[in-house]
Amino acid sequence: MSRKARGVVEVVDDAGDRPYDDRLETLRSSLGLDGLSGLLVFDPVNIRYLTGFTGSAGVVLVRPDECLLVSDFRYRVQAREQAPVARFVELEGAFSPLAPELVEGFEGCLGVEKDHLKVEEWEALAPALEGLDVSLVRGHVRKMRRVKSAGELRAVREASLLAVQVMERLSLMQVVGRTERDVALELEVWARKHGSEGIPFPYILAWGPNSAKPHAEPGDTVIGQGGLLVVDLGAVVDGYASDITRTFSTGKVGPEEARAHRVTLEAQEAARREAGPGIACRHVDKVARDVIEGEGLGDFFKHGLGHGVGLEVHEEPGLSSRSEDVLEPGMVVTIEPGIYLEGVGGVRIEDSVAVTETGVEVLTEMDRGLLTLS
């Protein structure tokens, strides 16, 4: 396995073991620019990013002077261990999102994250926020999460290497004659036994006509000889995800399928060459799309080109025709064009890349050819 990075990411390291203090400070500055003096955070991934807390229930209140983590008794021990940056406040019952006394004395405008808060929860919050100047906002934390620190990049890189190793297992395994589900489970178990903290998404392993469904679930279909096999998988290290897709054959494929693979690969290579700092995400998407449309196959590539990867396997920025974002050093994104021929088969080729000062570093370097599995 060769790593043909066009550059190596150089960013300032996390400030020792105190990344959370720094992140909270950065967040406060960003809030200040929008006239906010605090933020209520509901997204558990944002909460983890800001405090280190990995529990599934909790609300974070960032005030100018301190950070509160509000949760219930179940997380008392865990919060103390994981999130010393925040003062833990234990609420009676998991259903009261906030007690009025927590926002007592709060001055200025309080932002409330609206992209994870449910309408019903918002209604329930109202009494606690009465009399406060409140603004429904989004994106402050998500935007911070786009550009990875050196510590985060280390984790994504490690998760990517592990994902490549998982993908490489396929050539050592018997695939034909087994169900999609069975092969996918073997890959998942291998990943988890070799350091992946769970899996970042249910693996996709789809053979034949199933491979034409971009989000196929591995099922009871027995993988036969001949035809396309799309495998989309990843790993998680220190909470950070990776994402890679390769398309294999299990013997002979028809000319349509072979052409779909060739065109997808061409599009993927063109997009990878084009990606780099200062390049609009929409432009990278267009470069890949142009290749596929140029071959008259545009109707069969209907999803976006890629997405950010980090604590979530799908995060910002998005690489699509609608994207307003521009790539910056430290961002990690996927580049994954696909061509899906209903009833016949599909092809997708996906890499995760980190944007460097000069281009991109491919984190999931591995052969992209139409390898044959047995």
Add this chain to the structure above:
Amino acid sequence: MSRKARGVVEVVDDAGDRPYDDRLETLRSSLGLDGLSGLLVFDPVNIRYLTGFTGSAGVVLVRPDECLLVSDFRYRVQAREQAPVARFVELEGAFSPLAPELVEGFEGCLGVEKDHLKVEEWEALAPALEGLDVSLVRGHVRKMRRVKSAGELRAVREASLLAVQVMERLSLMQVVGRTERDVALELEVWARKHGSEGIPFPYILAWGPNSAKPHAEPGDTVIGQGGLLVVDLGAVVDGYASDITRTFSTGKVGPEEARAHRVTLEAQEAARREAGPGIACRHVDKVARDVIEGEGLGDFFKHGLGHGVGLEVHEEPGLSSRSEDVLEPGMVVTIEPGIYLEGVGGVRIEDSVAVTETGVEVLTEMDRGLLTLS
């Protein structure tokens, strides 16, 4: 394994292969009682219940005359296969929740499910709903899901039997000297290889002081000799979940831990005896709580007694001191008191039971004693 059901559930079977038509009709009646002539459904589990569609992106619009499933091109094939009850409407881009033309001509008040809709999505919906009489509502579908049909009960029963088999694996395995994570993964793989469609929740397998955390994640702790081991697991069959917890020892346990187990078991048995049709959920909770409080251990049992189980492993009704619900034949709920001694260890004993005409049928029948694993 003996099955000591106190009664067998008898309910009318699903109407052949058309449960979805019936469910939609029931839903329309329920909406009518609240003055609604339609419902926008966002919760993917409710969507599955009403239409059979298992995709993760989609909105269902129940109109008086028809049911629309709105999703994007990725789910075109799948929707056609799974949900013939609904007319599939393909939207450009996954992000537009609804097009105005879909509600054209809609008369009366349209309910909008608010317990799954995010504030941001609600804002995005507004233009499409302009001019309509709209009401934010909750619970119509969730309430229907509480009482299971015979077909649903068959699935939950099968998932429960599978979960018991998984739990029984523990006595055949070497446990001491391995990490929690490793043992939990072996159980999960066994479940999935023996018919479980994934797992309904990440298995909990927590030894020693870890077992005092009600939601501990299996980690790198090596299971030692002596101490408590809490194992909470389930299976999924035809989309329906099961849920069982047993507490084991791995050798000698102290008197505190032994007492915690004895009291938890007593509370669990008392609650199981008490549960049945017409009994308030809050009362069943109280019966278990009284036993534990009577032993002076009330401070160490701070979660609710149980929850409904079905398409989701946590659904309605809740069994807690706050519950307003009453048990009905066909409901499936867990009964799971626990005692958690921080720094020492925890005990939880959980069964899934189906409410019958006369009492409950225990779906996860299995020894509840403090068995020793090696």
